[in-house]
Amino acid sequence: MATKSLKDISLDGLWKNNPALVQLLGLCPLLAVTGSVVNALGLGLATMMVLVGSNLSVSLIRNHVSDAVRLPAFVMIIASFVTVAELTMQAFTYELYEVLGIFIPLIVTNCAILGRADAFASKNPILPSVVDGVMMAIGFTVVLVLLGALREVLGQGQIFGNMELLFGPSAADWKIVLVESYPDFLFAILPPGAFVGMGLLIALKNLIDDRIDKAAAAKAAPVEAGSKRVRVTGKIS
Amino acid sequence: MALLTLSSPHTHGPNRTSRIMLTVALATLPGLAVMTWFFGFGTLINTVLAIITALASEALVLKLRKYPVSFFLKDNTALVTGLLLGLALPPLAPWWITVLATSFAIIFAKQIYGGMGNNPFNPAMVGYALVLISFPVQMTTNWVTSFQVSGSDVAGFTDALSIIFAGASSTADAFTGATPLDQYKHLISKETSDELLQRNTFNGWLNGGWEWVNLAFLAGGLFLMARRIITWHIPVSMLAALGICSLILGWDEDLYTPLSLHLLSGATMLGAFFIATDPVSASTTPTGKLIYGAGIGILLYVIRTWGAYPDAVAFAVLLMNFAAPFIDAYTQPRSYGHSKPKRGLKPGEKS
Numbered sequence: 001m002a003t004k005s006l007k008d009i010s011l012d013g014l015w016k017n018n019p020a021l022v023q024l025l026g027l028c029p030l031l032a033v034t035g036s037v038v039n040a041l042g043l044g045l046a047t048m049m050v051l052v053g054s055n056l057s058v059s060l061i062r063n064h065v066s067d068a069v070r071l072p073a074f075v076m077i078i079a080s081f082v083t084v085a086e087l088t089m090q091a092f093t094y095e096l097y098e099v100l101g102i103f104i105p106l107i108v109t110n111c112a113i114l115g116r117a118d119a120f121a122s123k124n125p126i127l128p129s130v131v132d133g134v135m136m137a138i139g140f141t142v143v144l145v146l147l148g149a150l151r152e153v154l155g156q157g158q159i160f161g162n163m164e165l166l167f168g169p170s171a172a173d174w175k176i177v178l179v180e181s182y183p184d185f186l187f188a189i190l191p192p193g194a195f196v197g198m199g200l201l202i203a204l205k206n207l208i209d210d211r212i213d214k215a216a217a218a219k220a221a222p223v224e225a226g227s228k229r230v231r232v233t234g235k236i237s
Numbered sequence: 238m239a240l241l242t243l244s245s246p247h248t249h250g251p252n253r254t255s256r257i258m259l260t261v262a263l264a265t266l267p268g269l270a271v272m273t274w275f276f277g278f279g280t281l282i283n284t285v286l287a288i289i290t291a292l293a294s295e296a297l298v299l300k301l302r303k304y305p306v307s308f309f310l311k312d313n314t315a316l317v318t319g320l321l322l323g324l325a326l327p328p329l330a331p332w333w334i335t336v337l338a339t340s341f342a343i344i345f346a347k348q349i350y351g352g353m354g355n356n357p358f359n360p361a362m363v364g365y366a367l368v369l370i371s372f373p374v375q376m377t378t379n380w381v382t383s384f385q386v387s388g389s390d391v392a393g394f395t396d397a398l399s400i401i402f403a404g405a406s407s408t409a410d411a412f413t414g415a416t417p418l419d420q421y422k423h424l425i426s427k428e429t430s431d432e433l434l435q436r437n438t439f440n441g442w443l444n445g446g447w448e449w450v451n452l453a454f455l456a457g458g459l460f461l462m463a464r465r466i467i468t469w470h471i472p473v474s475m476l477a478a479l480g481i482c483s484l485i486l487g488w489d490e491d492l493y494t495p496l497s498l499h500l501l502s503g504a505t506m507l508g509a510f511f512i513a514t515d516p517v518s519a520s521t522t523p524t525g526k527l528i529y530g531a532g533i534g535i536l537l538y539v540i541r542t543w544g545a546y547p548d549a550v551a552f553a554v555l556l557m558n559f560a561a562p563f564i565d566a567y568t569q570p571r572s573y574g575h576s577k578p579k580r581g582l583k584p585g586e587k588s
Binding site for chain 1: 345367370371372373375
């Protein structure tokens with residue numbers, strides 16, 4: 001496998017091969033905890049820590065683990081990092097840990113992480129693996145936060161609520177109430193709203209890709225007026 | 238007058254979509270009139286609002302999709318979706334509930350799936366379910382106790398307008414409340430059936446106006462059947478399944494909602510004749526229609542009796558919409574020239 005440049009790796013993680021929008025991996029936590037920005041960001045950061053750690057470790061041991069037992073080994077590594085993330089959250093952001101509940105331990109089963117470990121980190125040196133982990137995690141987190149923001153705005157008419165859970169008491173007044181006395185739009189808060197929001201984000205990404213492709217195609221081969229005609233008898237003005 | 242005998246081929250007056258949909262719309266008018274008579278102008282205002290929203294959303298999406306706008310608007314399907322939603326929503330629901338439900342129905346349930354004829358779910362019911370799970374309070378308490386029956390006369394045109402658009406809830410509280418189905422379900426554990434029926438909602442006899450609403454929709458449905466726009470299969474099997482469930486499982490009216498209330502209250506008749514029979518999302522084969530209708534009837538009874546919601550036409554119809562393609566695949570009739578009908582899929586075969 002030809003080694004990719006760091007720039008390509010970054011672009012893959014952030015956009016072209018975004019774990020949430022393109023690979024559609026890790027949808028369970030993605031859909032379950034994105035009710036608000038703070039939940040999404042909390043889970044995104046925890047996932048980032050696990051993903052970077054696991055990519056680094058898997059890359060380190062990639063020449064010492066036989067193929068037959070590589071998946072159990074990877075899962076052990078991921079599980080260890082999830083435990084670390086869980087204990088860290090218990091120590092520093094206990095309320096957020098309570099809010100996210102089961103979805104922190106469930107990071108172990110996030111296919112995006114095992115997918116990166118097996119598809120990338122086990123075949124690449126340390127630096128590309130770490131960059132890949134960081135970029136994939138950023139791509140994942142950005143989607144989480146976007147979806148969280150979308151659902152918080154639609155569901156509760158506010159944004160950045162409860163940020164003190166993650167950033168300490170000084171963040172308590174970050175909350176921006178967009179609509180006063182907003183009737184809670186339960187659909188956006190409940191999981192069905194996450195599916196619809198996710199669908200809209202994927203559609204948006206495809207739309208942007210489509211525009212980019214079309215612009216590139218138009219640039220590469222500018223269409224001449226009349227050039228499609230088999231026999232040109234006169235110039236079309 | 239000379240009688241001309243022309244040889245075939247004869248031209249027919251074809252049943253175009255636009256005409257079918259217009260007939261469906263016409264058939265709902267008795268129900269709309271009776272609802273307005275019993276529950277005030279709220280229903281009428283919300284129906285008009287829903288129709289306008291439906292047409293506007295449809296036009297917007299068609300324009301975005303670069304489809305001919307007026308051609309598709311003229312097929313009247315958006316009109317019927319808006320109309321059915323307006324009839325299904327509570328009479329005094331605030332305007333934003335109507336607008337949200339209708340635009341979601343058209344944009345998400347219909348156009349995103351490809352527009353007319355391609356939606357797997359009944360758009361009106363998707364919109365209704367959306368607002369029902371999102372705003373349970375507004376959706377279950379904005380029903381009007383029929384003022385024709387209770388004697389109060391507060392739901393005049395301007396009152397209804399101010400409640401719907403300005404949210405004048407203080408005046409609305411005096412005469413809004415739960416539906417008969419809702420009240421019966423929640424109070425029957427505390428009172429006997431006779432005591433319960435003395436309440437304002439029921440007003441001593443049956444359903445306090447709801448029976449006339451349902452009878453009007455039944456009349457409209459029979460008109461559709463006479464015009465051969467719907468067949469008898471779905472309404473009959475749905476009402477029969479609901480009735481049989483109610484007779485066998487809920488015969489004791491001091492414990493369960495009685496059969497009369499099941500059949501003539503809530504959205505039963507509207508659902509049976511106008512919603513379950515949606516030609517796009519319903520089952521299409523004769524046997525399939527019977528199974529589909531019976532499924533709706535059973536689900537309707539189950540959710541009404543043991544579920545959290547007082548009425549369940551939307552959920553029952555949506556759940557059976559899921560099953561409709563599967564039912565169709567296994568109930569294909571034998572086609573002419575073949576000895577056996579082709580049913581289901583063989584392993585590895587693509588549909």
